[in-house]
Amino acid sequence: MNTPRLDLIGLVVSDMAASLAFYRRLGLDVPEGAESAPHVEVGLAGGLRVAWDTEETVRAFDPGWSRPTGGHRVELAFRCGSPGEVDALYAELTGAGYGGHLEPWDAFWGQRYAVVLDPDGAGVSLFADLPAAPSPDGAAGGANGRA
Numbered sequence: 001m002n003t004p005r006l007d008l009i010g011l012v013v014s015d016m017a018a019s020l021a022f023y024r025r026l027g028l029d030v031p032e033g034a035e036s037a038p039h040v041e042v043g044l045a046g047g048l049r050v051a052w053d054t055e056e057t058v059r060a061f062d063p064g065w066s067r068p069t070g071g072h073r074v075e076l077a078f079r080c081g082s083p084g085e086v087d088a089l090y091a092e093l094t095g096a097g098y099g100g101h102l103e104p105w106d107a108f109w110g111q112r113y114a115v116v117l118d119p120d121g122a123g124v125s126l127f128a129d130l131p132a133a134p135s136p137d138g139a140a141g142g143a144n145g146r147a
Contacts, residue, residue: 008041008049009076011122012058014067016040018119019052022098026078026089026124075115077125083112086126090114106130 013019017035024030028050034040038057042050058065080086087104094100099117104126107113111127118124 006048008051010051010053011120012055012065013052013120014055015119016052016054022093022118023050023052025093025096072122075123075125077127080112080126080128083128083130086112086114086128089126090116 011019016037020030020035020040028042028044030040030042038054040052044050055065055067080089083104083106090100090104093116098119099121101115101117101123102113104112104114107127110130110132112130114126115123116126
């Protein structure tokens with residue numbers, strides 16, 4: 001028996017066009033014209049895929065499906081090139097009207113970290129490693145990454 005491998009991360013969305021516009025801003029190469037499709041997939045480096053399905057599409061094969069309530073158990077996290085990029089991207093997204101959940105801060109695990117909300121209210125983390133602080137003996141310290 002072969003070992004299963006993670007191949008696809010699926011998102012169920014209430015408004016395909018709004019969701020695709022948000023994730024395009026985060027650098028995903030979503031095909032133009034996909035906004036009216038009931039299912040959209042994008043390949044990522046390394047072979048992993050992200051897919052979006054409308055709520056109607058999911059209900060077509062799972063009639064009992066309903067929108068989750070309360071907190072979210074899954075969150076996508078996007079690595080940025082620098083701590084300043086985290087701040088800039090957070091400002092760009094919130095300036096464009098997307099909800100900010102946690103403003104950028106220097107997290108204790110050694111990253112600049114922020115959380116914005118996608119159009120369906122799901123948390124999307126933005127992060128970058130902080131420069132390693134020198135230890136008291138002059139050696140560079142390491143960051144203990146969360147994402």
